[in-house]
Amino acid sequence: xxxxxxxVRRILLLIPVMIGVTVFTxxxxxxxxxDPAAILCGERCGLVDPVTGKTMLELQRERLGxxxxxxxxxxxxxxxxxxGDWGESTTYNRPTSDVVRDAAPVTLEMALFALLxxxxxxxTLGILSAVWQDQVFDHISRxxxxxxxxxxxxxxxxxxxxxxxTGPDVGGIxxxxxxxxxxxxxxxxxHDAALTYxxxxxxxxxxxxxxxxxxxSWYPSGGTGFHLVDSWFVTDEALDNINPExxxxxKLFDDTLVHLILPSFTxxxxxxxxxxxxxxxxxxxxxxEDYVRTARxxxxxxxxxxxxxxxxxxxxxxxxxxxxxxxxxxxxxxLTESIFAFYxxxxxxxxxxxxxxxxxxxxxxxxxxxxxxxxxxxxxILYGVVDPRVRLx
Amino acid sequence: MSWEDGIEERAESLRRIRESAAQARYxxxxxxxxxxxxxxxxxxxxxxxxxxxxxxxxDDLAVEHPGRNLQDTxxxxxxxxEPRKAAPFSDECDTRYQKVSLTTLRRWDANxxxxxxxxxxxxxxxxxxxxLVVTEFIELQDRYGVTxxxxxxxxxxxxxxxxxxxxxxxxxxxxxQIRLIYKFENDAMHHWWLPDGYDVCIxxxxxxxxxxxxxxxxxxxxxxxxxxxxxxxxxxxGTIIGSISGYFGGRTDEVIMRITDIFxxxxxxxxxxxFVAALQAIDDFTLPLWxxxxxxxxxxxxxxxxxxxxxxxxxETSFPERNLPMRVIVVVSLVVLLALGGPWKDFxxxxxxxxxxxxxxxxxxxxxxxIFILDRRLMDNISLDGVGSRTLNSLDWRNPYRYLTFxxxxxxxxxxxxxxxxxxxxxxxxxxxxxDRLWKIQIALVFTGWPGYARLIRGQVLYVKEMTFVEAARSxxxxxxxxxFRHILPNAWAPLLVAFTLDIGGTILSASGLSFIGLxxxxxxxxxxxxxxxGRAHFPQDYWLVLFPGLAIAYTTLGFNLLGDGLRDVVxxxxxx
Numbered sequence: 001x002x003x004x005x006x007x008v009r010r011i012l013l014l015i016p017v018m019i020g021v022t023v024f025t026x027x028x029x030x031x032x033x034x035d036p037a038a039i040l041c042g043e044r045c046g047l048v049d050p051v052t053g054k055t056m057l058e059l060q061r062e063r064l065g066x067x068x069x070x071x072x073x074x075x076x077x078x079x080x081x082x083x084g085d086w087g088e089s090t091t092y093n094r095p096t097s098d099v100v101r102d103a104a105p106v107t108l109e110m111a112l113f114a115l116l117x118x119x120x121x122x123x124t125l126g127i128l129s130a131v132w133q134d135q136v137f138d139h140i141s142r143x144x145x146x147x148x149x150x151x152x153x154x155x156x157x158x159x160x161x162x163x164x165x166t167g168p169d170v171g172g173i174x175x176x177x178x179x180x181x182x183x184x185x186x187x188x189x190x191h192d193a194a195l196t197y198x199x200x201x202x203x204x205x206x207x208x209x210x211x212x213x214x215x216x217s218w219y220p221s222g223g224t225g226f227h228l229v230d231s232w233f234v235t236d237e238a239l240d241n242i243n244p245e246x247x248x249x250x251k252l253f254d255d256t257l258v259h260l261i262l263p264s265f266t267x268x269x270x271x272x273x274x275x276x277x278x279x280x281x282x283x284x285x286x287x288x289e290d291y292v293r294t295a296r297x298x299x300x301x302x303x304x305x306x307x308x309x310x311x312x313x314x315x316x317x318x319x320x321x322x323x324x325x326x327x328x329x330x331x332x333x334x335l336t337e338s339i340f341a342f343y344x345x346x347x348x349x350x351x352x353x354x355x356x357x358x359x360x361x362x363x364x365x366x367x368x369x370x371x372x373x374x375x376x377x378x379x380x381i382l383y384g385v386v387d388p389r390v391r392l393x
Numbered sequence: 394m395s396w397e398d399g400i401e402e403r404a405e406s407l408r409r410i411r412e413s414a415a416q417a418r419y420x421x422x423x424x425x426x427x428x429x430x431x432x433x434x435x436x437x438x439x440x441x442x443x444x445x446x447x448x449x450x451x452d453d454l455a456v457e458h459p460g461r462n463l464q465d466t467x468x469x470x471x472x473x474x475e476p477r478k479a480a481p482f483s484d485e486c487d488t489r490y491q492k493v494s495l496t497t498l499r500r501w502d503a504n505x506x507x508x509x510x511x512x513x514x515x516x517x518x519x520x521x522x523x524x525l526v527v528t529e530f531i532e533l534q535d536r537y538g539v540t541x542x543x544x545x546x547x548x549x550x551x552x553x554x555x556x557x558x559x560x561x562x563x564x565x566x567x568x569x570q571i572r573l574i575y576k577f578e579n580d581a582m583h584h585w586w587l588p589d590g591y592d593v594c595i596x597x598x599x600x601x602x603x604x605x606x607x608x609x610x611x612x613x614x615x616x617x618x619x620x621x622x623x624x625x626x627x628x629x630x631g632t633i634i635g636s637i638s639g640y641f642g643g644r645t646d647e648v649i650m651r652i653t654d655i656f657x658x659x660x661x662x663x664x665x666x667x668f669v670a671a672l673q674a675i676d677d678f679t680l681p682l683w684x685x686x687x688x689x690x691x692x693x694x695x696x697x698x699x700x701x702x703x704x705x706x707x708x709e710t711s712f713p714e715r716n717l718p719m720r721v722i723v724v725v726s727l728v729v730l731l732a733l734g735g736p737w738k739d740f741x742x743x744x745x746x747x748x749x750x751x752x753x754x755x756x757x758x759x760x761x762x763x764i765f766i767l768d769r770r771l772m773d774n775i776s777l778d779g780v781g782s783r784t785l786n787s788l789d790w791r792n793p794y795r796y797l798t799f800x801x802x803x804x805x806x807x808x809x810x811x812x813x814x815x816x817x818x819x820x821x822x823x824x825x826x827x828x829d830r831l832w833k834i835q836i837a838l839v840f841t842g843w844p845g846y847a848r849l850i851r852g853q854v855l856y857v858k859e860m861t862f863v864e865a866a867r868s869x870x871x872x873x874x875x876x877x878f879r880h881i882l883p884n885a886w887a888p889l890l891v892a893f894t895l896d897i898g899g900t901i902l903s904a905s906g907l908s909f910i911g912l913x914x915x916x917x918x919x920x921x922x923x924x925x926x927x928g929r930a931h932f933p934q935d936y937w938l939v940l941f942p943g944l945a946i947a948y949t950t951l952g953f954n955l956l957g958d959g960l961r962d963v964v965x966x967x968x969x970x
Contacts (some may be wrong), residue, residue: 020655031671155943331660
């Protein structure tokens with residue numbers, strides 16, 4: 001099978017799953033004990049419209065299509081989704097698509113950065129563990145792998161806050177060692193409280209009012225939402241108007257990075273644990289292959305055999321976990337975001353459930369599914385490119 | 394056929410039972426030999442055992458019930474104990490702040506009812522069995538915290554549980570309330586298993602003055618119950634769906650696998666969140682009464698089908714092996730029913746509700762069903778020949794069929810119990826009496842968890858299906874259900890056991906996570922995730938409120954994960970010799 005054919009096939013396979021996910025979110029909205037029409041009309045539900053003779057509640061139901069049969073409602077839901085209308089959030093009084101668009105990059109940035117931290121840790125420990133099989137280091141790192149997966153993520157987040165984000169009077173360890181004040185890392189928010197980041201949510205970037213363009217004209221208006229990237233593109237004009245302490249691209253980036261380290265480390269720990277195990281197992285398997293024996297027989301040094309011959313092949317199966325760990329990290333974000341006061345999808349989802357904001361809940365479920373499926377698709381394709389045997393199945 | 398005719402055959406089956414028991418013993422020994430090679434696995438096992446012991450003996454190990462709230466304890470003297478947050482091993486733990494309302498005392502005094510003059514204040518907390526003893530009187534304050542002369546109040550010398558309030562204080566009408574601060578000793582609050590001198594709260598107290606250590610001990614019950622219930626239910630559902638998918642293949646397989654794809658497409662926690670939201674309006678979980686008969690009926694159907702099958706094709710297989718899967722089904726159903734019953738204590742407490750009685754009789758019926766299934770000679774023995782000797786035989790403990798009469802007795806009692814107890818059942822069985830949020834997260838976790846098992850067992854079934862003995866069974870015309878339950882599943886359980894153990898840990902983690910968000914346990918409940926989220930309000934200053942409950946979660950999860958990892962080595966084919 002050619003690579004292009006392979007890719008097309010993978011994409012086609014996604015379609016039924018995507019439809020299934022929409023059925024699923026739709027079903028949730030049907031079961032959820034909240035009448036969106038009643039929430040939208042509020043106190044005016046009982047009022048009667050003089051022209052049609054119907055109550056406001058009935059009119060709202062009609063407008064939302066709730067009086068239609070379920071199948072028709074589902075069709076309507078799908079058409080609206082396709083047109084980009086994801087419904088109206090009752091808690092934020094904004095279109096759901098906007099809420100999700102603001103929240104998704106926050107979580108994604110955190111999750112991707114978490115994987116960026118987890119992969120080197122997991123893979124290095126995994127390799128060392130396989131090389132020193134059944135030695136003390138191996139036992140310790142295998143224990144660590146299990147322990148990393150066993151830690152409750154919300155608790156770990158708070159413990160890291162305590163140890164690295166507080167002063168010595170509370171229990172922090174940073175101040176005496178690094179001479180910092182109040183811990184090495186800030187523990188709340190994406191940015192320093194003294195800084196209003198120039199993005200879509202800040203009034204600074206509303207060109208109609210302030211006349212300031214926060215980003216170059218070719219850049220998505222209001223930024224991508226990934227502040228690690230955005231910070232390098234903020235225009236000088238906008239920088240002049242924010243807190244002078246942060247008035248340079250580098251300082252903005254630095255501020256984002258410092259705020260991202262603890263949450264991402266928390267999220268990454270679990271992934272690092274499972275990566276370690278997979279890497280160890282995969283490398284041990286590869287070490288028994290003929291070509292490794294051949295490489296050794298050629299008289300290559302052990303480190304060269306491991307790094308060049310064994311690791312390269314052992315890393316291929318590791319690719320599969322990448323897709324899953326993105327999903328895991330997004331799931332974990334539900335728990336860490338509220339602790340670190342990040343307004344990403346996790347926080348939005350929890351708020352949506354507490355307020356029974358069904359359209360946001362549907363939106364978040366859908367967007368996480370899309371992200372997860374896309375990352376798996378990319379991983380699948382990469383896998384097909386790296387390991388041609390996959391394409392033959 | 395009479396009873397005597399079967400004696401030889403019974404002796405034969407007894408021998409086979411002994412043989413299979415010996416085989417089981419051997420397998421266990423071999424497994425244990427592999428298991429104990431790994432130190433981590435042994436540690437994991439010890440951790441699991443220790444946390445189970447803690448959950449069973451929580452009543453004895455804890456110093457107070459987790460629901461106790463010091464703010465509610467008032468005695469006849471209208472004394473308020475001010476709940477204080479105390480750090481672990483701090484002096485605050487055995488110091489009590491007690492508000493005494495002088496106005497109330499004066500009114501009583503005027504009516505001459507309860508108080509004596511000079512007034513005596515009793516510190517008799519009805520929760521504790523013994524009265525606490527004041528060891529050191531520290532300070533007397535007015536309601537604003539201003540220190541007063543301490544000789545205004547004196548500790549009674551003959552009985553260290555009483556304070557005498559002086560006339561001077563009673564006559565001083567500008568004072569409405571005083572606060573006594575004193576250290577106390579109470580045998581009931583001493584951890585009997587700790588050496589003397591350690592009788593302070595070892596994990597500190599929360600802002601309601603509740604002992605955190607006791608709450609954590611009781612929390613183990615909640616977590617273990619959730620872990621076992623969810624893992625058991627997911628295993629059963631996943632196994633059924635996965636084996637259908639793997640065995641029948643083709644279009645069925647395709648559809649089921651696409652459904653699991655959908656489940657895998659949404660991160661588990663978000664899926665569980667959405668599901669909990671969808672369940673929000675449901676207050677109780679009931680099933681129609683006929684459902685109670687369904688499970689035993691199902692068992693009987695399978696049993697009779699197999700007897701009919703036997704009469705057509707006699708002697709295909711023999712007693713112990715043939716009935717093993719059925720026994721597994723019965724035992725698993727029993728475990729499910731008992732798991733639904735929650736901890737034993739609750740089970741017995743809830744026994745007054747009719748739904749639970751039906752449930753209990755259902756369990757009885759299941760036991761009966763189990764005996765039925767074990768006794769394949771039931772049909773042969775419906776004969777009046779030799780009733781006397783049969784009865785005698787059945788009382789003989791060396792006879793493998795001794796349960797014949799017990800069975801009749803149990804059926805009789807269970808049927809009566811079912812029909813008398815179900816009289817006021819409103820024609821419904823309340824499966825879950827109090828369908829609270831804890832139940833909802835359990836159901837949500839089952840709902841999100843089964844696809845993993847379905848895939849696992851599907852792979853196993855696909856693998857085992859190709860083996861020769863399955864081929865042989867199929868060639869003699871055995872029906873699908875029989876092949877599935879008797880030939881395939883018994884050979885595919887090993888990875889399932891590992892997944893089950895790991896899943897208990899995973900479930901405890903997710904459930905505590907959901908509780909942490911505020912979707913699980915009710916406020917103030919002794920659930921670890923909830924304790925962490927309650928402690929968050931005082932974080933990071935009073936970090937112990939977060940540290941210890943989280944450590945408990947980590948400890949339990951780690952234990953189950955290490956155990957599962959050890960079991961993985963045992964069932965690994967590479968380790969078989």
